[in-house]
Amino acid sequence: MGKIIFYEERNFQGRSYECMSDCADMSSYLSRCNSCRVESGCFMVYERPNYTGNQYFLRRGEYSDYNSLGMSGSIRSCRLIPQHRGSYRLRIYERENFQGQNFELLDDCNNIQDRYRMPDCQSCTVMDGHWLMYEQPHYRGRMMYLRPGEYRSMRDVGYSGMRISSIIFYEDRNFQGRSYETSNDCAELTSYLSRCNSCRVESGCFMVYERPNYMGHQMLVRRGEYPDNQRLMGMSMSDCIRSCRMIPMHRGSFRMRIYERENFNGQMNELVDDCESIQDRYRMPDCQSAHVMDGHWLMYEQPHYRGRMMYLRPGEYRSFRDMGTGPMDMRIGSIRRIMESC
Template identity: 50%
Template sequence: MSKIFFYEDKNFQGRSYECDTDCSDMHPHFSRCNSIRVESGCWVLYERPNYSGFQYVLTRGEYPDYQRWMGYNDTIRSCRTISHPSGDSYRIQIYDRPDFQGQMMEFSDDRESLDESFQSRSIHSCNVMEGYWTFYEHPSYRGRQYFMPSGEYRKFSDWGAICATIGSFRYRPLIHFYEDINFGCRYHQCMGDCAAVTPSKWKVVTSWTMIPMIVFYEDNNFQGRSYECSNDCTDLHTYFSRCNSIRVESGCFMIYERPNYMGHQYYMKRGEYPEYQRWMGFSSTIRSCRTIPAYRGSYRLKIYEKADYGGHMMEFTDDCPCVSDRFHHRHVYSCNVMNGYWIFYEYPNHRGRQYFLKPGEYRRYRDWCATCAIVGSFRRVADY
């Protein structure tokens, strides 16, 4: 069962209201909403009654003020739960003209910056074929939000938007429980709490995937003020002033020294990091983070000794602890990531500055945010 608590004041103070079902008009229960605690499930909140106005998608967690859910004000007037979809895949088709006309592209994964792949920031119609999705007004999952269940949307007003501008979108993640190890055999999917994890007639659950979770602490050894995060965040400065320890409870993350995924990068898998030296940090400054989507397929990577895919080329499908031993060069000027997620390291044996590479084309080393072409080692992200 899904459950959410609304509080009239910040930091979970003042009059509160507990809700476990859809509600088209919440005004009789509270006059304002400045903090929220989602105990279970996933929810869409709306600024106005009858599921209209600004929308906010909330997952399980605590939101001590309305800025935490990217709210524009303290007004919440309706809410609805998000039930999990019936299938396991995600497919969406977007169009640059109404009624499914003009340029069309189909996606099955998140898009942090739509204009990089769609070459247009205007979506006038959309067909959500599988799964649940959330549209965002700006890149990096910022700005106004629009929740998109399966269905046809012939014009942007069909999903509650006032204009066709979309900067990014992502699908609604599930937790998958598997009967066999290595994610084999039957599975059960869940979007929230479940009182009986083991589905009927199952004897045991031996593997699962789950929503990523990272906790930042201001002081060493997990002390001081903390902030819990399960999504990408372009600016963490509002939540803490310094970061001296981290606990990754689930999933994999890249954390960044500067806002908007800039500066030194650090790859974080599940585990405890009681001081910043444990993640090879140069200082206690962390200003942005992003999740690395779970991936179970094959890995393929091509590296080149010259820019624009020129010169000597070599293809890899596994980790490389010393690039110069196999590639006979320490300089990688361009790269094509065909499958999987990878981390480049400045020095051999996975040391030094780190660079996260997702599938795509990198025609010069600046495309993966490096200041020079030196790559000493690299490895696959396979620690989900």
């Protein structure tokens, strides 16, 4: 039997409510819920009443701050996930009301785009077992819990905007020639295309690079059409895209430290939001290394988010020059978070 304890305040403080089943509206018991402890079993917690809105899967453990889960608001409802020991069976459909191409799943799938060439999933039928659907490949991004039943529209169950990131690369300009579609990172596009001179982002956000292994000049591309890479990247760029990274959606806090010199030396400053000019805010003449703790960031060559850019995901960057992460002569002028709106 599952058991979860909700607390009004962070760090398990304030009034509490103990639950061992579904709860459609936490406000019946607590005015707010900002932390919880799962004593046993597994639960889904939701940002809105009646099991709607963004949702998160919780196993046994302590969750001292809802922000650490990536939630933008407090917990409003929860579902107990019953233990299932039988078979698993799920049928997914490309469009609402069980329309479009469909496929049956009996086990996990870490990328429906790669396995089925299916760009989206808007309805499904769960025949057996309990499932989690994720927004991004490899079980990342926002999630949705499905118990046995029919789901004619993901929007009808209170979850809209969930879509698999997808980008299509074309050999020639104006979306001509052979194409290659992907929904995750690709270190070497020449494994699939001899060249890449245009692209179309079906959903999500990607960084595209002029060199293999995510190096050289780079550009953020959002949903839309890019018929000519030279126009997209600027005349200083080479003609072709050589690699790409999918940028996962991030809903939690943002935090990074920037350092004036390589190997985390010199002046240091910590950022939790955008900075349109590191010179004006910190009197910092250059940034040569960084440590990204939370979130995904773009660093720009000039103030006010202009000029060449460099994408940083969580990790340590001891030397931008040695890693080939960005242009060798690039100096950092401004820094911006990659937000959900991407």
